[in-house]
Amino acid sequence: MRQNPIRSLATASILFLLLPLVVGATSFLLQTSAPPATRIPSNIAWTSETLARASGGDAFHGMLLARRCDHCHGAEGFSPAAATPNLAGIDRPSIWKQLEDFRTQKRISPVMQPIVASLSERDVADVAAYYSMLPNFPDPQDNRSFPQSAPQPAHVALASRLVSTGDGERGIPPCQACHGPVAYRTGAPALSTQNADYIVRQLQNFADNTRSNDINMPMRTIASLLTEEEKHALAEYYGSGLGMLPAAATAPR
């Protein structure tokens, strides 16, 4: 029987189409090494829809909701206690991500979880919008723990080096490349007005895996590379307000 050329071409094309299917199926079957149980650090992926959800909050409604945060985070977004984070002026996606992680049990805090449980998904974006709009300049009239007293000069030198250049030998990137003021990464909050005790506690929690909601584990990796002295030096650096200046201004000459 004579083969129809078009028919045989069509058959070949169909076989060609099926080839990746067959290859894919066999490689899938051959891959026998069982992956370990999946651990998901955070349910959030920074897609454009997520960013729209995170930054689409209503700041006025957020202001009404945020009155329940006043007691710990301060009426102006600056905490009276140094162990509680300052929220004034921190960008919307960062605040929104942490609140969402509290809600989905990805970040564990016995204080925050019951509070966030009372907020809807919409409320969380509203609160983030409100705090991001608060001014973050110092106000001596307000009852706030920021800024703390200046750290010892040795700690300033250590911290300003890590903030501005990092440590290439150990592979520690500079803090300011993600936490500002040089560049910002989505979900990385500005640290220039953050409290010292809060920063050092978070670095310790990242290092010993108590806090593990950073996407693709950058902070867990960096915190585990830092020594205890460096963690304290960095916290004092930011907590005393030096982070508001360009790092070159605080570096020793």
Next chain:
Amino acid sequence: MRLKQLRFLLILTAVLCCIPATRFYEIDLPLFRFLRGQNHVDPLSLHLSGEFVESNLGTAREADGSITVRMIAQQYLFVPHCILVPAGVPIRLRVTSADAVHSLSFSDTNYAVKVVPSNVSETRLQFPHPGEYKMPCREFCGAGHYAMRSRLVVVSRDQFPNLQPDERGNCAAR
């Protein structure tokens, strides 16, 4: 009869054109994901599912004894930060990027791997002797690029831990 064959050919061409189109328009359907193969990943949701979830990163021993290393390059870190592999064993290195274009290179060798978001760069490597290699990023990736370095530690085969199938090894500080 000719018309029928022509119509058949036209439909077939349309179907074939769909394959490049799925790559171009990033259509996300199970069938298209299957056709694209395992070397296509979504850089924004690496941590949610698939091969590059954080519990699957590091050195894995396959059932046939070969070694697979999975890494994520991101601004400005490689995760895991230190890779542990045995000497004299072929290694399959699979790297992907979570944000920008990076390039993974190994000191004192000719190996260099370009890491592009949404693609998995797969390379075969082999290190004959135990030793330590620096792995800097060689593609400018942003403000912290010059501090983006990680390490590769090659140990002899008897010093290499006996990894179980559901175990992933690395030599990071933790």
